[in-house]
Amino acid sequence: MVTGPNSLYVTLLILLYSLTSISVKFEVLGLPKPIVAVAGDDIILPCYLKPNISVEDMTVDWLNLDYIDERVYLYQNGRIILEDQIPSYRGRTSLFKEELWRGNTSLKLTRVQGTDEGQYKCFIKSQNWYDDVTIQVLVKAVGSRPVVSIEGHRDGGMGLVCQSEGWHPEPDLVWLDSKGVSLSAGPPETHRDIKGFYTVKQHVIVQETDTNLFTCRVLQRRIKEEVETEVHIPSELFDYTTPWRRSFIVLCCLGVFTVIGLALAVYWTHIKKDDLREYVFDVIRRHAVDVTLDPDTAHPRLILSDDGKQVRLGDKYQNLPDNPERFDTTLSILSKEGFSSGRFYYEVQVKEKTWWTVGVARESVNRKGVIIVRPRYGYWTIWLRDGVYRANTDSPAPLPLRKKPQKVGVFLDYEEGQVSFFNVEARCHIYSFTGQTFTEKLYPYFFPGPNDAGKNSAPLVICPVDDTD
Numbered sequence: 455m456v457t458g459p460n461s462l463y464v465t466l467l468i469l470l471y472s473l474t475s476i477s478v479k480f481e482v483l484g485l486p487k488p489i490v491a492v493a494g495d496d497i498i499l500p501c502y503l504k505p506n507i508s509v510e511d512m513t514v515d516w517l518n519l520d521y522i523d524e525r526v527y528l529y530q531n532g533r534i535i536l537e538d539q540i541p542s543y544r545g546r547t548s549l550f551k552e553e554l555w556r557g558n559t560s561l562k563l564t565r566v567q568g569t570d571e572g573q574y575k576c577f578i579k580s581q582n583w584y585d586d587v588t589i590q591v592l593v594k595a596v597g598s599r600p601v602v603s604i605e606g607h608r609d610g611g612m613g614l615v616c617q618s619e620g621w622h623p624e625p626d627l628v629w630l631d632s633k634g635v636s637l638s639a640g641p642p643e644t645h646r647d648i649k650g651f652y653t654v655k656q657h658v659i660v661q662e663t664d665t666n667l668f669t670c671r672v673l674q675r676r677i678k679e680e681v682e683t684e685v686h687i688p689s690e691l692f693d694y695t696t697p698w699r700r701s702f703i704v705l706c707c708l709g710v711f712t713v714i715g716l717a718l719a720v721y722w723t724h725i726k727k728d729d730l731r732e733y734v735f736d737v738i739r740r741h742a743v744d745v746t747l748d749p750d751t752a753h754p755r756l757i758l759s760d761d762g763k764q765v766r767l768g769d770k771y772q773n774l775p776d777n778p779e780r781f782d783t784t785l786s787i788l789s790k791e792g793f794s795s796g797r798f799y800y801e802v803q804v805k806e807k808t809w810w811t812v813g814v815a816r817e818s819v820n821r822k823g824v825i826i827v828r829p830r831y832g833y834w835t836i837w838l839r840d841g842v843y844r845a846n847t848d849s850p851a852p853l854p855l856r857k858k859p860q861k862v863g864v865f866l867d868y869e870e871g872q873v874s875f876f877n878v879e880a881r882c883h884i885y886s887f888t889g890q891t892f893t894e895k896l897y898p899y900f901f902p903g904p905n906d907a908g909k910n911s912a913p914l915v916i917c918p919v920d921d922t923d
Contacts, residue, residue, distance in 0.1 A: 493595035501576035503557030568650025616670035809903025
């Protein structure tokens, strides 16, 4: 134990050190330029003290200036205060606790979402001093490839609707003809979800042209990103309305304005959507082909029916030769028939299934190991996974389907570079891959999916195309 003058000296030194530590002034530093964060990524908002003194006994308060009474993150008296935290930040924010002793108060923000964009203040307070710095965060999210659907006859033309989702900031949507000229369209519809991502949607009425090619383009100028989908409308769909318009004109010219004539004119001028759907499917079904499963390509756990029209997952591996054509890891199979020109159409029943993938595949696709069913790898498909439908584009696009398809129609126009999918019962378009370039034979592709505790035991069934469906 130290006594006498030495003890007094030591006490004075401790007191002086404490007072110096308490009264020290500091500066809070950050990043002068905005942080551009990609949606879904983790980012760090830099904030630190100069000099690099400990903040373990200070208050570290992170604020989003768009919120008045709530906080992004609060550290005080050595503990985290969660009572006033903004709900959208819960479970996504943290400090580097091992760095607090040397003045590092940077904030880690995980799984960035659209609502994270804004100005953040890093506020540091000791017992008798405080300072802060402001940091700008910009969020970038490139949305899905536009989904274009045919709505039917509208005012003498064809109604189309385009939708794209998952954008930030809010994008613009434009319709273009084959020459890149903007089309007059309806007002854009914009929706922002709970995470701050935008969905845009717009309707347009198009007239028949020499190409019947139309493009829906979604672009965000601030982040310099754009995606587009080109769609080709068969001339048959435009031709469908022509005879009835002619009849109407003839009736008017002849002065035949009877009640029956008027009723017919009104009926055919305002063609019912159901009638148009019936006609669309009549046109498409003219290209129906007979498709049979190829056992030489089947994964060893797949069970085929004797007629080659059904496939399901079996309980165990079969002793089959590992030939080059066979899928050895993914539960997949191709058809015997391949197509290198023209148009073809087939239908497959997906009723009572929770997992499936259907579409077409290039002859040269990799069949060994894990495969990725996207166009860049030679696959043009859509799938269902536990209630979620998706078009397997190179940037996968969720499909918000109103009606659950029981039977899916697949249509290929080889020369036009287009693969389209339809809900057979609802007579409606699901999705189209457009603007593709095919250089080799394409085969119908099937993936019945795993048997999820018996919930996905139903087979995929290739169905005959029945005009009475």
